[in-house]
Amino acid sequence: MFTDSAELPVAGVGVVLLADIAHWAETPAAPTNFPADNQERPLVQIYTSGTTGAPKGVVLAQRTFSAIAGLLAEHGLDWIDWKADDRSLLGVPGFHVGGVWWAVQGLNAGVTNVVLPAFDSYTAVQLIRELGITTTCMVPAMLGMLVNEPGVTRADFVSLRKVAYGGSPISDVLMCRCLDTFDCELAQIYGLTESGNTAVCLPPADHKPGSHRLAAAGRPYPGVDIRIIDQAGADVPTGEIGQVCLHTPARMLEYWRQPAKTAETLVAGWVHTGDAGYLDADGYLYICDRITDTIIVAGENIYPAEVEKALCRHPAVADAAVVGAPDDTWGESINAFVVPRTGHDVTGPELAAFLRGGIAQFKVPTKYVFTTTLPRNPSGKILRRKLRDELWAGMRRNVN
DSSP states (O other): OEEOGGGSSSTTOOOEEEOOOGGGOSSTTOOOOOOTTOTTSEEEEEEOOOSSSSOOEEEEEGGGGTHHHHHHHHTTOOSSOOOTTOEEEEOSOTTSHHHHHHHHHHHHHTOEEEEOSSOOHHHHHHHHHHHTOOEEEEOHHHHHHHHTSTTOOGGGGTTOOEEEEESSOOOHHHHHHHHHHHOSEEEEEEEEGGGTEEEEEEOGGGOOTTOGGGGSOBEEOTTOEEEEEOTTSOBOOTTOOEEEEEEOTTOOOEETTOHHHHHHHEETTEEEEEEEEEEOTTSOEEEEEEGGGOEEETTEEEOHHHHHHHHHTSTTEEEEEEEEEEETTTEEEEEEEEEEOTTOOOOHHHHHHHHBTTBOGGGSOSEEEEOSOOOBOTTSOBOHHHHHHHHHTTOSSSOO
16 A cells, blocks of 8 residues: 555655555565575665765675574564564665665565655654654664754654664764653664675663663674674684674675675675774674774774764763874874854863863874864765865875
8 A cells, every 4th residue: 555645644744655565475574585586686786875985886685685584583583573563664765775674674574664755853753753653763863863853752752662773873872862762672783785784783672771782783693793803814802803894694795896896895705894893702792983984193093983972972062073183293183073062162171171081091182173063974974084084185195
């Protein structure tokens, strides 16, 4: 059944309800596999977000969209699940792997999908409240807009039973607000276009206020393996930071017409993510940052995401981005670009004093630039390279 916007209780909203598509599932909300004639058949070509370089066309196979759901069902896990009466809001854009993956999971389960032509928090709150949305998938920036929408209360989100989120780090402050405002199950998903979207999940059971687990990306799904390697490709000890590598049945086939780039990223079936992270003794993955965004001050590695999260704990800070700038003495220095909260004033010295004691002294930025907005791609990820390129203009190389 296709319902146009004129029939919806939300006036003027251009959404489409996709429901009662019985042929997508043998029974309602029971995940089923696509036809098994050729699971390696290319099904989707989708482009990387290009936060660190030019986008590349990632070719994903038919298995990408069925493998994880099948493994979750096989092991009886409800980390990402569907109910017969679910109404799913598609918040992540369809050109992002998370948007395509989430839409297909809903269709495959036979539930109702509510599709936004473009995300805006006012309309999203309306839809959740008036259409009884039960589940959605968003990036943290979208969740932040929801909880900060003027006039919203917990009553606007009472229909929600589960919210999945991922795509970029989430601050401690925003996490606490989401836990309080939504009052439903939260599941963090981690992956990338090359891994076929989600490969790791922090399940609802680990979303407890004050839990140290909230800093983790989560645990690998059944059938997914993780390695943390050094620059030579050797495994590093538990707790040590290195490059995160994923072996997942949902992994990409190739980069379209880029065999050399494919060979760099997909090595013996392992996706080399370019993310820096570590595993703890219980097998939980912690993401520190992109390897390419690492700042090196006097030989010490600094991961911007850690500093950004610390800055966003300040009550006057709405958003922050941290990049390395050339420094003749230390190689690089740390520059922070800060968006103050509306109606709040804050200075660089105040922020530096706030950070001391919370993070190591050598990680505290030496320069603060105050701005009204930060450059982001359409998926909500901060484009640090745009900020960094301006600081390194005229240099022979982007490392000092």
